[in-house]
Amino acid sequence: MDHTREAGQPEMLPGLRASVDDAKARAAATRRRKAQEAEPATVDPVARVLVDLPLAHLDREFDYVVPVAMADTAVPGARVKVRFAGQDVDGFVVAREAQTEHTGRLQPLRRVVSGEPVLRPEVAELAxxxxxxxxGTRPDVLRLAVPPRHATVEKEPSPPADPPEARHDPGVWADVPRASAYLARLAAGDSPRAVWSAAPADDWPAMVAHAVLATRESGRGAVVCVPDHRDSTRVSEALDAALGKGQHVVLAADAGPSARYRDFLAVSRGSCRVALGTRSAAFAPVHDLGLVVLWDDGDDxxxxPRAPxxxxxxxxLTRADLQGTSVLLGGFARTPEADHLLRVGWAxxxxxxxxxxxxxxxxxVVPPLDRDVPTRVPRAAYDAIRTGLETGPVLVQTPRAGYxxxxxxxxxxxxxxxxxxxxPLALTGPTTPPAxxxxxxxxxxxxCPECGHRGLRAPVRGDARTAxxxxxSFPGTTVRSxxxxxxxxRVGSRPDLVVATxxxxxxxxEGYAAVVLLDTWVTLARDDLRGAEEALRRWLGAAGLVRPGGRVVAVGEPHHPALQALVRWDPVGFARREAEERAEAHLPPAARLATITGSPxxxxxxxxxxxxxxxxxxxxxxxxxxxxxxxVRVPRATGPALSSALAELQRVRSARKLDPVRVQVDPAELG
Known part of the structure; x- marks a missing residue:
């Protein structure tokens, strides 16, 4: 008889007792396992985590304990989940340390989302x-630099690319003085920096590809940034021709999240050493980076458009300074910022x-016709089109779309x-009423509310009306818009008229036989600090598509400085003139500007x-x-101090929960 059982308590059946004992044993084992997993890692048990928070005053690393179970996956660059202010938030492990300066108790990492080190140290420092x-804040920069995770793609291996198939074409850079010395230094592993002005009819994608080829011959990688996907396609074809297939990746958002992440991982893992793309490609974590290339830096x-x-x-340029890489800054036009790099001897x-x-x-340049003449194509432009159509396609650039x-x-x-x-009223077609x-x-x-007249005219014609x-005017000719x-x-070599905005x-x-630029006054009417500079850049970009020996006719006021620079094909002199005028007015690049925008x-x-x-x-x-x-305007030398003051302003406002303001340092446009 069991005398230890209390009075009135039923006796437990043997089978039930065994089941309860097993449950207790399993629970005890689970507690012991969790206790062991919660123990700090034996090596570098402290993770410095950059937490993804939108608040400026929290833009710093926070220390967390690395549990022993996460010791092998919580590597620098890995994505993690941490507990912050009572909720789970994302973050990146920036570093692993043996000790912490924090005096209180550290929270453990909640979870390693992925052990893939997607944030390389040089990109973290660049951010x-x-x-x-x-x-700005580092989390905002990293959203531009590191694409969202795609778990399925992350499980796939990134096969290494085959060795480059060097296909040299000595004639690509033959017409540019000192270009051979620049390419030789790239191939030798040096880090030359150049600002390059392309000539009309230059095959600039092939020239970029051969600069990348010279860099790859030194065992280093390259990053190439272009304005849009059409330029990216051209450079991609040139890279295939110079290096061989599979030697580069194109980092483009329109490729889709899985394809973009797959290409990003190929670069991050070192399987591919050449990255091409638009803005986000500038952050590509290329191993052994040796060259950064930017085409047409004046393109907006x-x-x-996202903070910061x-x-x-x-x-x-910041990355080149940080990693000691070569630089090639090219375009048909030249910005005052690029000219500044030459004047100070940086390139x-x-x-x-x-x-x-x-x-x-x-x-x-030919002056425009009188306003009352039905057509706006002067005789010289008309003759250029007619003569050009005898040998090939002709491009007509117009600044406005529509009818x-x-x-x-x-x-x-x-x-x-x-x-x-x-x-404003407009016409969408030849048979539609004004709307x-x-x-x-x-x-x-x-x-008309002024004179009562009911007749309408079109002071500005779009590409459809121009076509x-x-x-x-040219019956029997195919007109393409x-x-x-x-x-x-692309268009072929047929003698077609191509009207483009x-x-x-x-x-x-094979290049255009002639290029005609209409309504240049509309392009010059942009009310902005860079109005004339942008107009010249657009004209040079179109004129650069002409074939060797082709003709370019611009319809506008011949005395305008931008059109004079076009006639002389002198983007260098125009950039210097712009830089000097801006220096006198205390404007960039001679000064540093910042705008603060928000509610009053x-x-x-x-x-x-x-x-x-x-x-x-x-x-x-x-x-x-x-x-x-x-x-807010300061001398260029005081630019870093202004950035620091603005960053502190954002931190104070964030901590006090004041209404936000938008801060932009050296904005591209300042109307």
Whole structure:
């Protein structure tokens, strides 16, 4: 008889007792296992984690304990989950340490999301420097640098690429003085830095590919950044021709998340040493990086629209300084920023001589016809089109898309506005009635409010109207349009007329026999600090598609400095002139600018809290839409101090939970 059992307690059956004992044993084993797993790793038990938080005052590493079960996977660069402020958040392991400076108890890592080291040390340091430069946060920079994880792709191996199949073409760079010495230094493992001005009819994708080939021969990798996917396609084909298939990856968002992550991993794992793409490719974690290439740094597509708004040029130049790489900054045009690199001796110049430019293309500017003449193509431009069509395709660049994107009174030239919302009237086709571009209301009975006249005229014609006019002028000629969502990538060598809007010019198989630039006054009308610079860049980009010996005709006022630079094909002189004028006005690149934009109260508070560095000047604030914008200007040497002051401002405002303001350092546009 069991005397230990309390009175009234039923006796437990033997089988049930055994089952309870087993459950207790399993629970005890589980507790012991969890206790062991929670024990810190024996080697470097502290993980420094950069937590993905949107708050500026929390942009720093936090220390966490690495449990022994995660010791092999919580490597620097791995994605982890950590506990922060009562919730699980994402982060990257930046480093593993033996000790911590934190005096309290450290929380353990919650989970290693992936042991794949996707954040390489040099990219982490690049993110830190860019966050300082642009008064932003590292998590914001890393969102641009590291693509989202794709678990299925991560399990796939990244097979190493075959050795490059070097296919040299000595003639690619033959017409550029000092280019052979530059390529030789790349092949020898040196780190030369150059600003390159391309000539009309240059096969610039092939030239870029041969610079990459020379770098690969030294055993190093390369990063190539271009403005858009059409340029990326051209350079990709040139890299295949120079290095062989499978020697590079194209990092493009439009490839889809799985393909993009697969290519990113190929670079991160060292399976591929050449990365090509648009803005995000500037952060590609290429092993043994030896060369960074940027084509057409003046294109506004290189300006990142997301915080902290870094420019691809500054990303690559910062990376070149950080990793000691070569630089090739090229384009048909030249920016004042690129000219500054030459003037301070940071880079050397690669440019064609004047004799080559004269042989490659003949450029002229003809004044526009009188407003009342039905066609806007002067005789010289008409003759260039007619003569060009005898031997090949002809490109006509027009700055506006559509049919008649703006209308005005035929008699007094008053702009035609909608009676319902005061929006601009436009024509979408030759048989459609005028309608408002804002609300879509048709204006069938429109009459001019100034003179009462009912006739309308189109002061600006779009590509569709231009194509219609040229089709009547050149009967029997195929007229092709490239604009909007119908952008042509290439055209053949047939004698077709190609009408394209700015930036949508297709590449001709053998180059264009002639290029005509219409309505240059519209391109110059951009109300921005870079208006004239951008106009010249767009014209040179189109004129550069001409075949050797082709003709370029621009319709505009011949005395304008930008058109004069086009006639002389002198982007170098124009960039220096722009740089000198900006220096006199204390504008970039001679100075450093930052804008602070937000609600009126938020901007006023920000200017009160901002600790201005010595020599700083505040302009404004002025209304910009429904917001206010203030501009802070300092000498270039004080630029780092301004960035530090702005970063501290953002930290203070974040900690106090004040209304946010948008801070942009050296914005690409300042209207």
């Amino acid at each position: 830190r420097r860019l966050a300082e430069r642009y008064a 597509l290189h300006a990142e 708004y870094p420019h691809t040029r500054e990303v690559l 050397q110049e690669l440019a064609p001589d004047r004799a080559l430019l004269r042989r490659r293309a003949r450029v002229e 008649a994107p703006a209308l005005s009174c035929e008699r007094c030239r008053t702009p035609a506005r909608c009676g319902a919302c005061a929006g 408002c571009r804002w609300c879509g209301t048709e204006a069938l009975g429109w009459a 219609e006019e040229l089709g009547r 490239s604009s909007g969502d119908r952008v042509l990538a 700015i930036g949508a010019e297709p590449v001709a198989e 109260g938020a901007v006023d508070d920000a200017l009160t809290l901002l600790a201005l560095p010595e020599g700083a000047e505040v302009l404004g604030p002025v209304p910009v839409g429904e917001e206010l914008r203030a501009v």
